[in-house]
Amino acid sequence: PPLADANSKAITQALRNTLKAGAPGAMTRYTGPNGTQTLTEGVRDRKTGAPMDPRARFRIGSVTKTFSSVVLLQLVAEGKVKLDAPVTSYLPGVLPDDRITVRHLLTHRSGLSDYTNAMFAKTVPGFEAVRNRVFTNKELVDRSLREPRTTEPGGAYRYSNTNFVLVGMVIEKVTKNPVAKEYEQRVIKPLKLKDTSYVHPATAIKGQHVRGYLHPDEDGAPLVDSTEQTVSWAQAAGAMISSEADLNTFMSALLRGKLLPSKTLNAMLTVVPADASGTRFYGLGLRRYDLSCGTSVYGHTGTVQGFYTYAFTTRDGKRTLSAMANTSNRGSANTALGGSLEAAFCGKQPA
Numbered sequence: 001p002p003l004a005d006a007n008s009k010a011i012t013q014a015l016r017n018t019l020k021a022g023a024p025g026a027m028t029r030y031t032g033p034n035g036t037q038t039l040t041e042g043v044r045d046r047k048t049g050a051p052m053d054p055r056a057r058f059r060i061g062s063v064t065k066t067f068s069s070v071v072l073l074q075l076v077a078e079g080k081v082k083l084d085a086p087v088t089s090y091l092p093g094v095l096p097d098d099r100i101t102v103r104h105l106l107t108h109r110s111g112l113s114d115y116t117n118a119m120f121a122k123t124v125p126g127f128e129a130v131r132n133r134v135f136t137n138k139e140l141v142d143r144s145l146r147e148p149r150t151t152e153p154g155g156a157y158r159y160s161n162t163n164f165v166l167v168g169m170v171i172e173k174v175t176k177n178p179v180a181k182e183y184e185q186r187v188i189k190p191l192k193l194k195d196t197s198y199v200h201p202a203t204a205i206k207g208q209h210v211r212g213y214l215h216p217d218e219d220g221a222p223l224v225d226s227t228e229q230t231v232s233w234a235q236a237a238g239a240m241i242s243s244e245a246d247l248n249t250f251m252s253a254l255l256r257g258k259l260l261p262s263k264t265l266n267a268m269l270t271v272v273p274a275d276a277s278g279t280r281f282y283g284l285g286l287r288r289y290d291l292s293c294g295t296s297v298y299g300h301t302g303t304v305q306g307f308y309t310y311a312f313t314t315r316d317g318k319r320t321l322s323a324m325a326n327t328s329n330r331g332s333a334n335t336a337l338g339g340s341l342e343a344a345f346c347g348k349q350p351a
Protein backbone atom coordinates (compact mmCIF):
# COMPACT_ATOMS: atom_id res chain seq x y z
CA PRO A 1 0.00 0.00 0.00
CA PRO A 2 1.19 3.62 -0.56
CA LEU A 3 3.27 4.78 2.41
CA ALA A 4 1.13 7.19 4.39
CA ASP A 5 2.82 10.18 6.02
CA ALA A 6 2.64 8.31 9.33
CA ASN A 7 5.86 7.26 11.00
CA SER A 8 5.56 3.51 10.48
CA LYS A 9 8.70 2.70 12.48
CA ALA A 10 7.30 4.53 15.52
CA ILE A 11 3.87 2.91 15.15
CA THR A 12 5.46 -0.55 14.83
CA GLN A 13 7.38 0.15 18.04
CA ALA A 14 4.12 1.05 19.82
CA LEU A 15 2.55 -2.19 18.58
CA ARG A 16 5.54 -4.25 19.70
CA ASN A 17 5.39 -2.58 23.11
CA THR A 18 1.71 -3.56 23.27
CA LEU A 19 2.58 -7.22 22.67
CA LYS A 20 5.42 -7.04 25.21
CA ALA A 21 2.82 -5.79 27.70
CA GLY A 22 0.72 -8.91 27.16
CA ALA A 23 -1.48 -8.51 24.09
CA PRO A 24 -1.56 -11.53 21.73
CA GLY A 25 -1.89 -9.11 18.82
CA ALA A 26 -2.31 -5.46 17.87
CA MET A 27 -2.83 -3.42 14.72
CA THR A 28 -3.26 0.09 13.32
CA ARG A 29 -4.81 1.65 10.24
CA TYR A 30 -3.68 5.17 9.42
CA THR A 31 -5.25 7.28 6.66
CA GLY A 32 -3.53 10.54 5.71
CA PRO A 33 -2.86 12.78 2.69
CA ASN A 34 -0.43 10.18 1.28
CA GLY A 35 -2.91 7.29 1.49
CA THR A 36 -3.68 4.47 3.91
CA GLN A 37 -1.23 2.28 5.81
CA THR A 38 -2.01 -0.74 8.00
CA LEU A 39 0.47 -2.30 10.42
CA THR A 40 -0.03 -5.54 12.35
CA GLU A 41 1.80 -7.49 15.03
CA GLY A 42 1.02 -10.90 16.59
CA VAL A 43 -2.11 -13.04 16.26
CA ARG A 44 -5.86 -12.60 16.08
CA ASP A 45 -6.42 -16.17 17.27
CA ARG A 46 -4.10 -17.81 19.86
CA LYS A 47 -5.35 -21.34 19.10
CA THR A 48 -4.87 -21.31 15.32
CA GLY A 49 -2.03 -18.79 15.30
CA ALA A 50 -3.87 -16.86 12.58
CA PRO A 51 -2.11 -13.49 12.25
CA MET A 52 -3.71 -10.17 13.15
CA ASP A 53 -5.65 -9.00 10.06
CA PRO A 54 -6.49 -5.33 9.37
CA ARG A 55 -9.77 -6.36 7.71
CA ALA A 56 -10.98 -8.30 10.75
CA ARG A 57 -13.87 -7.06 12.87
CA PHE A 58 -13.76 -6.58 16.64
CA ARG A 59 -15.73 -5.21 19.61
CA ILE A 60 -15.16 -1.43 19.89
CA GLY A 61 -16.46 -0.88 23.44
CA SER A 62 -16.98 2.77 24.28
CA VAL A 63 -16.25 3.99 20.78
CA THR A 64 -19.96 3.06 20.59
CA LYS A 65 -20.58 6.16 22.73
CA THR A 66 -19.62 8.41 19.80
CA PHE A 67 -22.09 6.61 17.51
CA SER A 68 -24.80 7.04 20.17
CA SER A 69 -23.90 10.70 20.62
CA VAL A 70 -24.10 11.34 16.85
CA VAL A 71 -27.58 9.81 16.67
CA LEU A 72 -28.82 11.83 19.66
CA LEU A 73 -27.25 15.05 18.32
CA GLN A 74 -28.95 14.47 14.95
CA LEU A 75 -32.23 14.34 16.89
CA VAL A 76 -31.21 17.61 18.60
CA ALA A 77 -30.48 19.22 15.21
CA GLU A 78 -33.90 18.00 14.00
CA GLY A 79 -35.52 19.71 16.98
CA LYS A 80 -36.76 16.43 18.44
CA VAL A 81 -34.57 16.56 21.56
CA LYS A 82 -33.40 19.55 23.59
CA LEU A 83 -29.87 19.28 25.02
CA ASP A 84 -30.75 21.21 28.17
CA ALA A 85 -34.08 19.51 28.85
CA PRO A 86 -34.33 17.19 31.87
CA VAL A 87 -33.82 13.51 30.97
CA THR A 88 -37.06 12.83 32.86
CA SER A 89 -38.98 14.92 30.32
CA TYR A 90 -38.24 12.12 27.80
CA LEU A 91 -38.07 9.24 30.28
CA PRO A 92 -40.62 9.99 33.04
CA GLY A 93 -39.97 8.06 36.23
CA VAL A 94 -36.60 6.63 35.20
CA LEU A 95 -34.50 9.05 37.32
CA PRO A 96 -35.32 10.55 40.73
CA ASP A 97 -33.73 13.87 39.75
CA ASP A 98 -35.16 16.34 37.24
CA ARG A 99 -31.94 18.41 37.35
CA ILE A 100 -30.06 15.87 35.18
CA THR A 101 -30.21 17.06 31.56
CA VAL A 102 -29.48 15.35 28.23
CA ARG A 103 -26.27 17.38 27.96
CA HIS A 104 -25.14 16.09 31.37
CA LEU A 105 -25.43 12.53 30.00
CA LEU A 106 -23.34 13.27 26.89
CA THR A 107 -20.62 15.05 28.88
CA HIS A 108 -20.46 12.57 31.82
CA ARG A 109 -21.49 15.33 34.23
CA SER A 110 -24.73 13.77 35.54
CA GLY A 111 -23.20 12.45 38.77
CA LEU A 112 -24.80 9.04 38.13
CA SER A 113 -22.44 6.30 39.34
CA ASP A 114 -21.01 3.71 36.94
CA TYR A 115 -22.62 0.34 37.80
CA THR A 116 -19.78 -1.49 35.99
CA ASN A 117 -17.33 -0.73 38.79
CA ALA A 118 -19.21 -3.12 41.12
CA MET A 119 -20.15 -5.48 38.28
CA PHE A 120 -16.50 -6.04 37.30
CA ALA A 121 -14.77 -5.55 40.66
CA LYS A 122 -13.57 -9.14 40.18
CA THR A 123 -12.68 -9.18 36.49
CA VAL A 124 -13.18 -12.78 35.34
CA PRO A 125 -15.99 -13.81 37.76
CA GLY A 126 -17.75 -10.53 36.93
CA PHE A 127 -17.39 -11.17 33.21
CA GLU A 128 -18.46 -14.84 33.40
CA ALA A 129 -21.54 -13.78 35.43
CA VAL A 130 -22.80 -11.46 32.68
CA ARG A 131 -21.30 -12.68 29.38
CA ASN A 132 -24.49 -14.51 28.39
CA ARG A 133 -26.95 -12.36 30.29
CA VAL A 134 -29.45 -9.99 28.72
CA PHE A 135 -30.23 -6.87 30.76
CA THR A 136 -32.94 -4.29 30.20
CA ASN A 137 -31.62 -0.73 30.12
CA LYS A 138 -33.74 0.00 33.19
CA GLU A 139 -32.05 -2.79 35.16
CA LEU A 140 -28.67 -1.18 34.45
CA VAL A 141 -29.87 2.31 35.42
CA ASP A 142 -31.45 0.95 38.62
CA ARG A 143 -28.09 -0.64 39.57
CA SER A 144 -26.55 2.82 39.31
CA LEU A 145 -29.33 4.47 41.32
CA ARG A 146 -28.61 2.12 44.23
CA GLU A 147 -25.15 3.70 44.54
CA PRO A 148 -24.29 7.22 45.75
CA ARG A 149 -24.00 10.04 43.17
CA THR A 150 -20.48 11.07 42.24
CA THR A 151 -21.26 14.78 41.88
CA GLU A 152 -24.15 17.26 41.65
CA PRO A 153 -25.72 17.38 38.15
CA GLY A 154 -23.58 19.69 36.00
CA GLY A 155 -20.60 19.22 38.34
CA ALA A 156 -17.23 17.83 37.38
CA TYR A 157 -16.67 15.26 34.62
CA ARG A 158 -17.12 11.75 36.05
CA TYR A 159 -17.01 9.01 33.38
CA SER A 160 -20.00 6.66 33.72
CA ASN A 161 -21.49 4.05 31.39
CA THR A 162 -24.86 4.77 32.99
CA ASN A 163 -24.99 8.06 31.08
CA PHE A 164 -24.90 6.36 27.69
CA VAL A 165 -27.32 3.62 28.66
CA LEU A 166 -29.71 6.53 29.27
CA VAL A 167 -28.69 8.10 25.93
CA GLY A 168 -29.80 4.86 24.24
CA MET A 169 -33.10 4.99 26.14
CA VAL A 170 -33.77 8.59 25.05
CA ILE A 171 -33.03 7.67 21.42
CA GLU A 172 -35.44 4.71 21.55
CA LYS A 173 -38.17 6.71 23.30
CA VAL A 174 -38.00 9.68 20.93
CA THR A 175 -37.68 7.67 17.68
CA LYS A 176 -39.82 4.68 18.77
CA ASN A 177 -37.11 2.54 17.13
CA PRO A 178 -34.48 0.22 18.61
CA VAL A 179 -31.07 1.93 18.66
CA ALA A 180 -29.82 -0.68 16.15
CA LYS A 181 -32.19 0.74 13.54
CA GLU A 182 -31.13 4.33 14.25
CA TYR A 183 -27.42 3.47 14.00
CA GLU A 184 -28.16 1.66 10.71
CA GLN A 185 -30.25 4.42 9.13
CA ARG A 186 -28.33 7.47 10.34
CA VAL A 187 -24.72 6.32 10.27
CA ILE A 188 -23.95 2.79 9.04
CA LYS A 189 -25.90 2.94 5.76
CA PRO A 190 -25.06 6.52 4.76
CA LEU A 191 -21.32 5.90 5.35
CA LYS A 192 -21.46 2.34 3.91
CA LEU A 193 -19.82 0.87 7.02
CA LYS A 194 -19.98 -2.76 5.90
CA ASP A 195 -18.15 -4.16 8.95
CA THR A 196 -20.14 -2.20 11.55
CA SER A 197 -23.13 -3.61 13.41
CA TYR A 198 -25.11 -3.47 16.62
CA VAL A 199 -26.33 -7.02 17.14
CA HIS A 200 -27.08 -7.00 20.89
CA PRO A 201 -27.91 -9.45 22.43
CA ALA A 202 -26.38 -11.87 19.87
CA THR A 203 -22.98 -13.08 21.09
CA ALA A 204 -21.21 -13.93 17.81
CA ILE A 205 -19.07 -11.57 15.76
CA LYS A 206 -20.12 -12.27 12.15
CA GLY A 207 -17.49 -12.65 9.42
CA GLN A 208 -13.73 -12.56 9.85
CA HIS A 209 -12.96 -11.25 13.31
CA VAL A 210 -10.34 -10.93 16.02
CA ARG A 211 -10.63 -13.16 19.09
CA GLY A 212 -10.31 -11.23 22.37
CA TYR A 213 -8.39 -12.40 25.46
CA LEU A 214 -9.09 -11.11 28.96
CA HIS A 215 -6.30 -10.92 31.55
CA PRO A 216 -7.44 -12.30 34.93
CA ASP A 217 -6.64 -10.24 38.03
CA GLU A 218 -4.38 -12.99 39.36
CA ASP A 219 -0.80 -12.69 38.06
CA GLY A 220 0.20 -15.60 35.84
CA ALA A 221 -3.35 -16.97 35.52
CA PRO A 222 -4.16 -18.05 31.93
CA LEU A 223 -5.87 -15.64 29.51
CA VAL A 224 -9.63 -16.08 29.11
CA ASP A 225 -11.08 -16.13 25.57
CA SER A 226 -13.79 -13.47 25.94
CA THR A 227 -14.76 -13.13 22.27
CA GLU A 228 -18.40 -14.27 22.52
CA GLN A 229 -20.58 -12.22 24.84
CA THR A 230 -23.87 -10.28 24.66
CA VAL A 231 -22.26 -7.02 25.91
CA SER A 232 -25.74 -6.45 27.32
CA TRP A 233 -24.06 -4.79 30.31
CA ALA A 234 -23.11 -1.88 28.01
CA GLN A 235 -25.57 -1.65 25.04
CA ALA A 236 -25.54 1.99 23.71
CA ALA A 237 -22.51 2.57 25.95
CA GLY A 238 -20.35 -0.12 24.37
CA ALA A 239 -21.89 -3.01 22.42
CA MET A 240 -20.94 -2.14 18.83
CA ILE A 241 -18.78 -4.22 16.46
CA SER A 242 -16.70 -2.58 13.73
CA SER A 243 -13.38 -2.61 11.85
CA GLU A 244 -10.45 -0.21 11.64
CA ALA A 245 -11.44 0.90 8.15
CA ASP A 246 -15.01 1.66 9.25
CA LEU A 247 -13.86 3.52 12.38
CA ASN A 248 -11.54 5.68 10.28
CA THR A 249 -14.38 6.41 7.85
CA PHE A 250 -16.73 7.25 10.72
CA MET A 251 -14.42 9.55 12.71
CA SER A 252 -13.19 11.34 9.58
CA ALA A 253 -16.75 11.85 8.26
CA LEU A 254 -17.85 13.15 11.66
CA LEU A 255 -15.09 15.79 11.89
CA ARG A 256 -15.56 16.73 8.22
CA GLY A 257 -19.15 17.66 9.07
CA LYS A 258 -20.79 14.83 7.11
CA LEU A 259 -22.97 13.63 10.00
CA LEU A 260 -23.97 16.80 11.88
CA PRO A 261 -24.63 20.46 10.96
CA SER A 262 -21.63 22.62 11.95
CA LYS A 263 -23.45 24.28 14.89
CA THR A 264 -24.21 20.87 16.40
CA LEU A 265 -20.71 19.55 15.65
CA ASN A 266 -19.23 22.60 17.39
CA ALA A 267 -21.39 21.86 20.44
CA MET A 268 -20.06 18.28 20.34
CA LEU A 269 -16.48 19.57 20.35
CA THR A 270 -17.07 21.90 23.31
CA VAL A 271 -14.93 20.14 25.89
CA VAL A 272 -14.23 20.03 29.61
CA PRO A 273 -11.05 18.60 31.19
CA ALA A 274 -11.31 14.81 31.56
CA ASP A 275 -8.41 14.66 34.01
CA ALA A 276 -5.69 16.82 35.58
CA SER A 277 -3.23 16.28 32.71
CA GLY A 278 -4.28 19.37 30.77
CA THR A 279 -4.14 17.31 27.57
CA ARG A 280 -7.26 15.12 27.82
CA PHE A 281 -10.75 16.53 27.38
CA TYR A 282 -14.31 15.31 26.84
CA GLY A 283 -16.97 16.95 24.70
CA LEU A 284 -20.36 15.38 23.95
CA GLY A 285 -19.61 11.66 23.50
CA LEU A 286 -16.18 12.50 22.10
CA ARG A 287 -12.67 12.72 23.56
CA ARG A 288 -10.03 15.31 22.62
CA TYR A 289 -6.37 14.56 23.16
CA ASP A 290 -3.82 17.39 22.75
CA LEU A 291 -0.65 15.66 21.54
CA SER A 292 2.95 16.70 22.22
CA CYS A 293 3.42 18.19 18.73
CA GLY A 294 0.51 20.61 19.18
CA THR A 295 -1.97 18.52 17.19
CA SER A 296 -5.38 17.94 18.78
CA VAL A 297 -7.10 14.69 17.85
CA TYR A 298 -10.76 13.86 18.39
CA GLY A 299 -12.32 10.43 18.84
CA HIS A 300 -12.92 7.81 21.49
CA THR A 301 -11.30 4.92 23.30
CA GLY A 302 -12.87 1.56 24.00
CA THR A 303 -12.38 -1.18 26.56
CA VAL A 304 -14.51 -4.34 26.46
CA GLN A 305 -13.40 -7.73 27.69
CA GLY A 306 -10.58 -8.81 25.38
CA PHE A 307 -10.46 -5.67 23.24
CA TYR A 308 -8.75 -2.23 23.51
CA THR A 309 -9.54 0.36 20.83
CA TYR A 310 -8.41 3.91 19.95
CA ALA A 311 -10.15 5.74 17.10
CA PHE A 312 -9.02 9.36 16.55
CA THR A 313 -8.84 11.98 13.77
CA THR A 314 -7.58 15.55 13.31
CA ARG A 315 -10.03 18.49 13.41
CA ASP A 316 -10.16 18.55 9.59
CA GLY A 317 -10.70 14.78 9.43
CA LYS A 318 -7.76 14.45 7.04
CA ARG A 319 -5.48 12.33 9.25
CA THR A 320 -7.11 9.39 11.04
CA LEU A 321 -5.85 6.45 13.08
CA SER A 322 -7.53 3.38 14.48
CA ALA A 323 -5.54 1.14 16.79
CA MET A 324 -6.67 -2.04 18.53
CA ALA A 325 -5.23 -4.83 20.65
CA ASN A 326 -6.99 -8.10 21.49
CA THR A 327 -6.59 -8.01 25.23
CA SER A 328 -7.92 -6.01 28.21
CA ASN A 329 -7.62 -5.65 31.98
CA ARG A 330 -3.98 -4.85 31.25
CA GLY A 331 -3.32 -1.13 31.71
CA SER A 332 0.28 -1.31 30.45
CA ALA A 333 -0.93 -2.77 27.13
CA ASN A 334 -3.60 -0.06 26.83
CA THR A 335 -0.99 2.65 27.46
CA ALA A 336 1.44 1.10 24.97
CA LEU A 337 -1.31 0.94 22.32
CA GLY A 338 -2.14 4.61 23.03
CA GLY A 339 1.47 5.40 22.11
CA SER A 340 0.47 4.79 18.48
CA LEU A 341 -1.27 8.19 18.49
CA GLU A 342 1.93 10.15 19.21
CA ALA A 343 3.68 7.88 16.72
CA ALA A 344 1.18 8.40 13.90
CA PHE A 345 0.26 12.06 14.41
CA CYS A 346 3.59 13.41 15.78
CA GLY A 347 6.10 10.88 14.47
CA LYS A 348 7.23 10.40 18.06
CA GLN A 349 9.09 7.16 18.67
CA PRO A 350 7.78 5.44 21.83
CA ALA A 351 10.37 4.38 24.45
Ligand SMILES: C[C@@H](NC(=O)[C@@H](C)NC(=O)CCCC[C@H](NC(=O)C[NH3+])C(=O)[O-])C(=O)O
Nearest residue numbers: 061062120123238301302303304305328329
Ligand atom coordinates in the same frame (compact mmCIF):
# COMPACT_ATOMS: atom_id res chain seq x y z
C1 LIG B 1 -12.77 3.09 29.56
C2 LIG B 1 -13.53 2.90 28.29
N1 LIG B 1 -14.87 2.49 28.59
C3 LIG B 1 -15.50 1.57 27.82
O1 LIG B 1 -15.06 1.21 26.75
C4 LIG B 1 -16.62 0.84 28.53
C5 LIG B 1 -17.63 0.27 27.58
N2 LIG B 1 -15.96 -0.22 29.26
C6 LIG B 1 -15.81 -0.16 30.59
O2 LIG B 1 -16.37 0.65 31.28
C7 LIG B 1 -14.88 -1.22 31.20
C8 LIG B 1 -15.66 -2.37 31.82
C9 LIG B 1 -14.67 -3.33 32.50
C10 LIG B 1 -13.69 -3.91 31.52
C11 LIG B 1 -12.72 -4.92 32.16
N3 LIG B 1 -12.10 -4.43 33.38
C12 LIG B 1 -12.30 -5.03 34.58
O3 LIG B 1 -13.04 -5.99 34.71
C13 LIG B 1 -11.56 -4.43 35.75
N4 LIG B 1 -11.82 -5.16 36.96
C14 LIG B 1 -11.63 -5.17 31.13
O4 LIG B 1 -10.57 -4.52 31.22
O5 LIG B 1 -11.89 -5.95 30.21
C15 LIG B 1 -13.46 4.19 27.53
O6 LIG B 1 -14.40 4.98 27.55
O7 LIG B 1 -12.41 4.40 26.94
